[in-house]
Amino acid sequence: MTTxxxxxxxxxxxxxxxxxxxxxxxxxxxxxxxxxxGICRDSEGGAPISALTLEHYQGMAEAEIARHAETAMxxxxxxxxxxxxxxxxxxxxxxxxxxxxxxxxxxxAFEAAEFLMDYLKTNAPFWKREESAKGTSWxxxxxxxxxxxxxxTKS
Amino acid sequence: xxxxxxxxxxxxxxxxxxxxxxxxxVRTVGDLIDWLARRDESYAYAFETPxxxxxxxxxxxxxxxxxxxxxxxxxxFPPMTGG
Numbered sequence: 001m002t003t004x005x006x007x008x009x010x011x012x013x014x015x016x017x018x019x020x021x022x023x024x025x026x027x028x029x030x031x032x033x034x035x036x037x038g039i040c041r042d043s044e045g046g047a048p049i050s051a052l053t054l055e056h057y058q059g060m061a062e063a064e065i066a067r068h069a070e071t072a073m074x075x076x077x078x079x080x081x082x083x084x085x086x087x088x089x090x091x092x093x094x095x096x097x098x099x100x101x102x103x104x105x106x107x108x109a110f111e112a113a114e115f116l117m118d119y120l121k122t123n124a125p126f127w128k129r130e131e132s133a134k135g136t137s138w139x140x141x142x143x144x145x146x147x148x149x150x151x152x153t154k155s
Numbered sequence: 156x157x158x159x160x161x162x163x164x165x166x167x168x169x170x171x172x173x174x175x176x177x178x179x180x181v182r183t184v185g186d187l188i189d190w191l192a193r194r195d196e197s198y199a200y201a202f203e204t205p206x207x208x209x210x211x212x213x214x215x216x217x218x219x220x221x222x223x224x225x226x227x228x229x230x231x232f233p234p235m236t237g238g
Contacts, residue, residue: 126237141234
């Protein structure tokens with residue numbers, strides 16, 4: 001089975017429908033595609049925000065996502081996988097991240113998408129800075145994100 | 156070796172990257188944090204809570220006890236908040 005892997009880090013927005021079409025075009029072995037989109041909210045911890053700025057470690061971010069894509073492909077029978085992460089200034093309502101997983105059946109696609117997102121949150125070198133009426137501040141990491149990633153290493 | 160800083164570690168130190176030559180007794184990532192923190196008050200501020208600081212050697216995550224011998228690029232940054 002060939003697995004089509006796309007990993008991109010970019011400032012530009014992405015089109016979810018176009019990315020799904022690119023993953024499934026001219027293939028008839030895919031029975032399930034799971035799509036996760038992370039979108040910029042207009043509040044953080046109950047306080048309004050006007051924008052996010054995403055910083056990343058170029059080189060390592062790509063390498064880290066590729067490592068987790070490899071792990072996902074070794075754990076689940078995937079036909080395709082797409083990870084797109086935006087960087088730079090992002091306004092509320094705009095896309096931040098896209099994870100697509102394609103498989104013959106839904107369970108592998110659901111699980112692999114969740115695994116990839118949990119690891120992206122805690123291990124991929126990206127940092128969010130928020131802008132609000134009070135100025136700018138770095139968003140703090142959350143313990144529940146670490147717990148979400150850790151459950152994939154159990155059993 | 157080249158050292159890179161990200162997010163608030165970068166802001167506190169006031170630079171994105173630099174080339175350093177630590178003495179031979181600086182063997183691990185933890186040693187390097189201690190050595191950098193003694194340089195001046197901006198480094199001391201960046202590394203004031205060493206347990207919070209994450210590190211990577213040549214684009215791979217490492218723990219504080221990892222050896223820095225042979226490293227080309229070491230990065231220091233806060234816990235990640237992407238996704």
